Amino acid sequence: MKFYEKTWFLWLSLIFFAPVGIFLMWKQQRFAKVPRVILAVLFVFVFLVEVAVATSETPPPTTPAAQTSQQKGELQAPETPAEEPQGQAQAEKPLSAQATSAKGDASAPAVAPVAAEPTNSPVASGTLKVHFIDVGQADSILIQSGETAVLVDAGNNGDGNLVVNYLKAQGVTKLAAAIATHPHEDHIGGMDDVLNAFAVDKFYMPNATHTSQTFEDMINAANASGAKKIQVKAGLVMDVPGITGTFLAPVSSSYDDLNNHSAVLKITHGSTSFLLTGDAENISENEMLRNGNLQSTLLKVGHHRSDSSTTAAFLKAVSPKFAVISVGQENTYGHPTDAVLSRLVNAGVQVYRTDQAGTIIATSDGTTITMDKVASEVKANAPPANNTSAPATTTPKPSPAPEPAPTPARKPEPTPVPAESQAQHYVINTSSKKFHYPTCRSLPTKNRGDRDTTRDELINAGYSPCKICNP
Template sequence: MENWNKEKVTPKRKTGLLQRLLSLAAAAALALSLVGCGSSAVVPGGSADVVPNPSSTAASVDAPFEMHFIDVGQALSVLVECDGQFMLYDGGNVDDGSLVVSYLQKQGVEELQYVFCSHAHEDHVGGLAAALAYFPANHVYSPVTEASTKCFRDFVKYTQQQGLQVEVPAVGTVWPLGSATVTMLGPVTQYSETNNTSLVLRIDYGNTSFLLTGDMENTAETDLVNSGANLKADVLQVGHHGSSTSTSYLFLNAVLPEMGVISCGTGNKYGHPHEETLSILRDAKVDVYRTDLQGTITISSDGQNFTVGTERFVPDSQLNPTDPSSSSTAQQAYIGNVNSKKFHLPTCPNLPAEKNQVLFSSYDEAIAAGYTPCASCIK
């Protein structure tokens, strides 16, 4: 695409989210100002920091892998390409179908190796019927094979017109996409809430990694973390369009992303992305990208480095306008001991070794996970 702003990304280790949140929580407990509490120390546990380079002459990485977050407004559609093979994760709303088809045509798509419907809501499945009507596919996946809405029935209809059936993939399934690997991580159990049924995919290319979560919310996030799945990723598709019902501290600590991409519509009626989510991402030092402000976002990788392209340049202060002085980290965090199953205040002198720690963003979250409060620090 023409006239895209580009930013070059270079490798750099970063401080773990748990350590950063602990320092902030401890500072809050001591009633210190949150301003200036962030740490810039470099320790093992991260992968890559974003280094903006607004110059139009900035060199792009030679990237056989690209992930396109198509600007479909208050919806989600992600095209992934590796070595000339393509997969589509969601297709936006029904009205976005022609836009998605046009975008895929411009990218040279002639065939889709895989089509994933993250879950059965229209803003994710709606445009897939149009894509399947135009592009041949090898496999089509969804967490369910039936739903009551016309848009989902059309999705099934155009899948069947290709002589295919909608398949429900199992956790742990691995698919090749060129030289990249796509792994199904969730959902790890059944849910009545449709958002929590979202197919969670991890994509690895070289030493770079990406996590697609659809509209997964806090309940499914917690279950996924507790499953022991490898969630650490460089780029996170922020769940549920940046809603506060997703992207818990616990989940973000497991992912430790460098970049978070939010797909949402300008001035949408839901207020996405919510300030709570933006605050959590800011506190975790995650670089935020947003389709409502920047348009379609493309991330290219050579297996080591990234180049990020956006249709419009927007300063960081607008991408994440939350006020550090009203940081959500002022809420109490708790540290669990995975061995004793007790949880503590960050200031407790009896904290376990870091390797045995698990972070909870609230008292109720720790209790729900089966932990009991430390009698010394929690009265």
């Protein structure tokens, strides 16, 4: 007797693959005709249910296959970065609603959601999104996880509407926290507009003030908003649901330079982390170095990559995989210093610049950070190329200010002689104690330093002007 003629095989095939079982029943003339037909109908039904269950099962998002493909896709722009969260949100909402109503039927009535409270569109479950909004020579960073949204800085005065509209386009209706890193206009300029436009739970700022109208506007808006005001100090944990953030600076209570007052926020999501440094300069960086805990997957480069920030020691401690530089194309501050860029590129960091890529979105799934743009084409020790060939993405870009046509990285024309009290970019030779315009033809290759400072300050520090470029 063959195995397929045995009764146990018949039952197994009926249960797990009815067509075979039914075929065998007829072939072997099992049972009387009526029970045979009844059994056949019954197991056809069982078979259909099995097929339905097998095809409706979707693989969980964290299968090894999904992860591998995500890691592979890391360096490429995701196909639909902006659409993804909404799609997920729609897919998830009915599910959770069903779960709630099912529970509610069976047992105690479900807790009714507070209807009046506005809610943000949630980002894809388990992900953290960090948007480096293109606000030119300024900072504005939106962090989203679940339904929680946090804003770090709000660009220049003229960027208020742009930032507000960008947030609205992301489905943000309220902010769990707004953080003003320090009172410079390029960080808090649009904050009053943000505080007026959204419900803000908590308003974080360091203990630093400014006499400017911009600062006053922000404080008035913060008072009117009803947000809880919290003073930032190193070690403070950001208290918002669903986002893990700790402030690493300011460490001291006072500094000569407002930039060093910058609130520095480290966000961790799974094994990935983001270090948002405001305009913190070397003094603050050195304090943070002493406190440790700097290692981060992504570094928002301090002070728009001015040479006064991102020291070699700091960069080594952070050892980021990605760096984002929020910088404008028109650069009146002389900030695109090759020194910082060289340090980043030499350290093998993938550099992303808002002046080249526009708004940049970094998405973490807890293990991997995916950038929605390609890294800038920069070579070590070379001036930055103007990479205008960033790939097209579906990122909604909020009507940016008209951008000037890209210009060659280094203009050969003579630099106008600046007023002596006006800060600008100089290249110094720390050994010969000479200082130069960055366009000088005899720039030092060794002992080179880059300074954003005034002529007087350099002379006071013991430097003398180069005889060739006469700075």
